[in-house]
Amino acid sequence: MRRPIAGCGPVTRRPLDLRSDTVTTPTARMRSAMAAAEVGDDVFGEDPTVRALEAKSAGMSGMEDGLFVPSGTMANHLAILALCGRGRAAIVLEHSHLARMERAGAAVLMGVPLLAVTTGNGVVDDVRVEASLARVAPIQMPKLGVLCLENTYDLNRGLVISPAETAAMAAVGRGLGVPVFLDGARIFNAAVAAGAPLESFTRTVDAAQFCLSKGLSSPIGSVLVGPRDLIAEARWLRQQLGGGWRQAGIIAAAGLVALDEMVGRLAEDHAHARELGRLLAEAGLGVDHAQIQTNIVRVDVGGAGLTAEAFVARMAARRVLVKPVGPDTVRLVVHREIAASDLTVIARAAGASVAA
Numbered sequence: 001m002r003r004p005i006a007g008c009g010p011v012t013r014r015p016l017d018l019r020s021d022t023v024t025t026p027t028a029r030m031r032s033a034m035a036a037a038e039v040g041d042d043v044f045g046e047d048p049t050v051r052a053l054e055a056k057s058a059g060m061s062g063m064e065d066g067l068f069v070p071s072g073t074m075a076n077h078l079a080i081l082a083l084c085g086r087g088r089a090a091i092v093l094e095h096s097h098l099a100r101m102e103r104a105g106a107a108v109l110m111g112v113p114l115l116a117v118t119t120g121n122g123v124v125d126d127v128r129v130e131a132s133l134a135r136v137a138p139i140q141m142p143k144l145g146v147l148c149l150e151n152t153y154d155l156n157r158g159l160v161i162s163p164a165e166t167a168a169m170a171a172v173g174r175g176l177g178v179p180v181f182l183d184g185a186r187i188f189n190a191a192v193a194a195g196a197p198l199e200s201f202t203r204t205v206d207a208a209q210f211c212l213s214k215g216l217s218s219p220i221g222s223v224l225v226g227p228r229d230l231i232a233e234a235r236w237l238r239q240q241l242g243g244g245w246r247q248a249g250i251i252a253a254a255g256l257v258a259l260d261e262m263v264g265r266l267a268e269d270h271a272h273a274r275e276l277g278r279l280l281a282e283a284g285l286g287v288d289h290a291q292i293q294t295n296i297v298r299v300d301v302g303g304a305g306l307t308a309e310a311f312v313a314r315m316a317a318r319r320v321l322v323k324p325v326g327p328d329t330v331r332l333v334v335h336r337e338i339a340a341s342d343l344t345v346i347a348r349a350a351g352a353s354v355a356a
């Protein structure tokens with residue numbers, strides 16, 4: 001939790017940082033587990049703590065095996081290449097992390113072009129997919145290789161895609177004759193919000209990944225899960241990309257604590273996000289309450305006569321950090337280090353920023 005920082009001058013508090021749920025620091029139990037972790041060389045497959053994390057992740061998702069990697073972006077790229085192969089296209093959703101936030105890495109590094117499908121809520125059917133793909137003449141299109149889903153969908157809205165919707169979209173992929181990959185960076189937020197186990201979201205896809213550093217307070221890392229042969233291929237590709245790490249159990253130990261202790265408390269973040277949305281609306285900002293399904297609050301500041309950049313700067317002057325995600329929209333992400341008592345402070349700063 002935040003503590004006052006003592007310096008040469010008056011005691012000050014750290015800013016309330018809502019730019020992302022990746023800004024959290026490890027818990028005391030995580031730090032203890034990291035210090036005491038049994039380790040080995042992971043490239044040689046000899047780190048017992050990494051193996052334990054991979055096995056636990058696979059078990060929770062109903063998959064055969066797992067692969068611990070430094071980032072969700074690397075997990076996405078490894079899955080796409082292992083499932084798709086170079087030269088074939090990956091179908092992605094228009095506001096997904098793969099489409100918007102990975103600097104076209106799948107194309108640049110993996111030789112896999114991305115075909116974006118239009119969707120407002122992260123759910124598509126075969127008609128919508130076919131309509132999006134039909135914009136290009138068949139003779140000019142690459143062959144399809146994989147359909148990529150995302151849950152929660154749109155990192156600036158955090159929308160929950162239900163297990164039934166996931167299964168329906170997986171059926172669309174199979175109808176196209178391609179495997180289905182789920183970028184589940186915040187899948188635990190979706191599971192908690194839906195009151196459903198992780199496996200209910202992953203049982204109908206061919207592979208999935210989830211982040212340990214988003215909402216779960218682990219300092220680094222994601223886990224790719226899938227069939228044993230796919231994970232073996234991804235492990236080889238990870239080495240090719242320079243992602244082989246040695247005594248990674250020091251980090252994996254924090255991931256194990258995250259899976260044991262941090263998932264259940266995500267409901268608290270979701271409740272805080274709903275309350276924050278209510279307070280921000282009372283402060284004169286545009287909030288779509290139906291959008292607040294997990295820990296992300298998207299706010300329209302244009303109605304208050306502000307640009308996102310101006311609002312962000314005014315909030316920072318009041319020691320509240322938020323992220324611009326459009327010309328007149330900002331994002332606030334609630335996490336473990338934002339307490340219930342902070343919500344009024346944040347709303348007051350927002351109201352002052354509007355009035356300034």
